[in-house]
Amino acid sequence: MAISTAEPRDYLALVKPRVMQLVVITALAGILLAPHPVNFVIGLSSLxxxxxxxxxSGALNMWYDADIDAVMRRTAKRPIPTGRVTRPEVLAFGIILSGFAVLTLYLVANALAAALLAFTIFFYVVIYTMWLKRATPQNIVIGGAAGALPPIVGYAAATGHVDVAPLVLFGLIFAWTPPHFWALALARTTDYGNAGVPMMPNVKGADHTRLEILIYSLILVAIGVLPTALGFASYVYGAFALVLGVEFVRRSILVFRVREGEAANKTxxxxxxxxxxxxxxxxxxxxVERVIYVVGVLR
Amino acid sequence: MMSYEIDPKGVTLTPEQMRSRRLRNIAIGLVVGALVVLFYAVTIVKLGPGVLKPPI
Incomplete structure (x- = not known):
């Protein structure tokens, strides 16, 4: 058996730090949405x-998708395709981290939060990675639910139940995922095609994808302003959601209209x-506004 | 079946293998240390100051 030359940075790459950043921000929003601020240590540990x-989940995704990652430019430098870490090592790493995260969340917060986290990992690894990703162009639509769950897990950790506010944040991320990934897929059609991943542009065509991007963008903008409409975010948030939402739709319209050559990829x-x-x-x-609220309550 | 010639001195690591193993050990040490602090802090928060006063 070969002796490993993997370094800590290789294991860090396995947990997809960029995706983790987004998870931290969205889960923190869920924790801070709790009407009664949670203890700092409990909140931080839950996060x-x-x-x-x-x-x-990211590590287990890389374990299962090593074959796909090896043929795509964006993922070819990941630790398994480059041979820095072996697949069995990654599988063990992913399973141990999953078990540790779920059990610790149970001890630190509550059973509901732990169960929701376990479900999120299961959904991302089994439902999305092992099944949907290679089976249907709706892969990232349904699979997006896993990426949208962190605010619900965070809120459950802080309160012990689930409410409308975290569900709206779930909806926001859920509607955001298709235009986000399909925009990338439009510019990387050959890559996904070579890897045999049935992304929307490869299966239904680029034009159909452009239409769906536009539709999801409109849904996204509507959900984006809901936090203000439902009263759990300020008008400042509402203004941001509206202005950025309009820009989102404008760019989606551009993607819909510019269909040829390098300009299409660029848009x-x-x-x-x-x-x-x-x-x-x-x-x-x-x-920012939830931190201001929490500081106000604690004073 | 493959036959192995066992080196009586055991496995000799290359400098690269030594370096990566040392880095992994440091990382594991730091993570375990951080977990000790985390579990200590959570225990104090969950049980409160009463954790220091066991019933007689």
């Missing part, structure tokens, strides 16, 4: 468990990058 659970990638800004800014704004 850590959710982040580690998300990281474990699609521009929507992809903007979608990241959209989600980060909205959640950052929500976090």
């Amino acid at each position: 850590l468990c959710i982040a580690v659970g998300a990281g474990a 699609a990638m521009s929507l992809f990058w903007f979608s990241i800004v959209y989600l980060y800014v909205l959640f950052a704004e929500l976090l």
Whole structure:
């Protein structure tokens, strides 16, 4: 048996730090939405468990998808395709992290939060990675539910139940996922085609994908302003959601209209990058006002 | 069946293997240390100051 030369940074790459960042921000929003602020240590520990659970999902995804990752430019430098870590090592790493994250969340917070985290990991690894990703162009639509669950897990950890507010945040991330990934898929059609992943542009065609991006963008903008409409976010948040939402739709219309050559790829990638800004800014704004609320309650 | 020639001195690691093993050990040590702090803090928060006063 070969002796490993894997370094800590290889294991760090396995937990997909960029995805984890988004999970931390959205789960923190869920924790801070609790009407009664949760204890700082409990909140921080819960957030850590959710982040580690998300990281474990990422590692298990890389374990299962090593064949696909090896043929796609975006993922070819991941630890398994480059041979820095073996598949059995990654499987063990992912399972241990998953178990640890779920059990610790149970001890730190409550059974509901732990069960929701376990379900999130199961949904991402088994339902999305093992089944949907290779089976249907709706893969990232349904699979997006896993990425949208962290605010619900965070809220459950802080309160012991689930309410409308975290469900709205779930809806926001759920509606955001298709235009975000399909914008990338439009610019990377060949890559996904080579890997045999049935992404929407490869199966239904680029034009159909552009239409669906536009439809989901409109749904996203409507859900984006719901936190203000339902009274759990301020008018400042509402203004951000509206302005950024209009820009999101404008860019989706551009993607819908510009269909040929390098310009089409450029517009699609521009929507992809903007979608990241959209989600980060909205959640950052929500976090700021919830922190102000929590500080006010604790005074 | 493959036959092995066992080196009586055991496995000799290359400098690269030594370095990566040392880095992994440091990382594991740091994570275990952080977990000790985390579980200590959570225990104090969950049980409160009463954890220091066991019933007689």
